[in-house]
Amino acid sequence: MILQRIGELLFPSKCVLCRSVLAKEEADLCHECRKEISDFSKPKRSIPFLASWTALWYYNGSVRKSLLRYKFSGRRSYAGPYGRLLAMKLLREYPMGFDILTWTPISRLRRFKRGYDQVELLAQAVARELDMEATQTLVKIRNNPPQSGITGHAERRANVLCVYRAVEPERFRGKRVLLLDDIITSGATASEAARVLLTAGAAEVTCAAVAASDNEQKNKPNSR
Ligand SMILES: [Zn+2]
Numbered sequence: 493m494i495l496q497r498i499g500e501l502l503f504p505s506k507c508v509l510c511r512s513v514l515a516k517e518e519a520d521l522c523h524e525c526r527k528e529i530s531d532f533s534k535p536k537r538s539i540p541f542l543a544s545w546t547a548l549w550y551y552n553g554s555v556r557k558s559l560l561r562y563k564f565s566g567r568r569s570y571a572g573p574y575g576r577l578l579a580m581k582l583l584r585e586y587p588m589g590f591d592i593l594t595w596t597p598i599s600r601l602r603r604f605k606r607g608y609d610q611v612e613l614l615a616q617a618v619a620r621e622l623d624m625e626a627t628q629t630l631v632k633i634r635n636n637p638p639q640s641g642i643t644g645h646a647e648r649r650a651n652v653l654c655v656y657r658a659v660e661p662e663r664f665r666g667k668r669v670l671l672l673d674d675i676i677t678s679g680a681t682a683s684e685a686a687r688v689l690l691t692a693g694a695a696e697v698t699c700a701a702v703a704a705s706d707n708e709q710k711n712k713p714n715s716r
Contacts, residue, residue: 508573509554520573529555531581536706539679541686542671543696546585547704548578551675555703559675563610571610574702575617582622582670582700590698591667593619594629596656596685601635614702615672626672629664629692630656630685639681648680656685658692665693676704 505514507522509529514522521529532547539545549555562570595615603609615626634655642648669689673682676699686697 508570509558520576525554529553532704532706535704537679539676539686539699540683541690541697542679542682543698545676545679545682545699545701545704546581547676547701548574548581549703551677551703551705559703563606563674566607568608568610568613571613571617574614576621578614578672578700578702579618579621582618586670586698589622590624590670591695592627592629592664593622593624593670593672594627594664594689595672596681597628597630597632599632599635611672611674614674618672618700627663629658629660629669629689631659633657639677645678645680648678649684652680652684654684656688658688661692664689666695669694669697671697671699673699673701674703676701 505519506512507514507518507525508520509525510522512522512524514520529549532549535545535547551559558570561567562574593615595609595611597603597612598606598609612626612628619626632655636651636655639648639651642651671682671685671689673685676682682699682701686694686699689697
């Protein structure tokens with residue numbers, strides 16, 4: 493109890509978006525961010541091979557900065573708050589739930605360099621909240637250049653083509669799959685992952701991400 497109190501004093505919980513110290517009654521997000529940061533509303537466009545998709549926030553401002561800290565500055569603890577908030581949204585939007593929960597993996601090389609797969613951590617956090625397991629269904633078999641350096645939809649699509657291979661398809665054959673990703677920009681990555689899962693026998697694939705841009709040209713794209 494005393495140790496916990498000292499821990500709280502030394503490492504106070506901070507808002508995952510603006511990093512202000514949270515008050516006692518606040519969790520994950522401060523009141524200000526809960527008020528100011530707009531939730532991602534219904535997607536304006538469909539993404540090939542996805543039955544539907546959703547996200548928690550728009551990919552800009554403090555959301556973008558938060559995700560960059562999560563991916564590149566070792567803030568792996570953000571998986572908890574992201575996962576809790578995303579799971580709440582999924583429960584509201586998809587009351588029927590899913591049969592299996594999985595994620596778009598990063599390459600082994602990138603995972604080795606970063607020390608963690610940020611999307612796998614997110615999938616585990618969402619799975620905990622939904623009382624499911626995060627099941628690996630894909631491996632990345634080609635270390636493609638980051639999507640961030642590539643402009644143009646056809647080019648982004650080509651860059652992710654055949655980067656994934658399905659593993660143990662008997663685990664998801666005929667099932668409704670929830671595919672977790674961190675950011676959806678053009679949707680090319682999620683679309684390619686869904687294509688591979690459907691080809692391997694999945695009944696349908698829905699993608700959920702922490703953030704998405706509904707206008708692929710405007711925002712700085714995903715860098716994986
Ligand atoms: Zn905040």
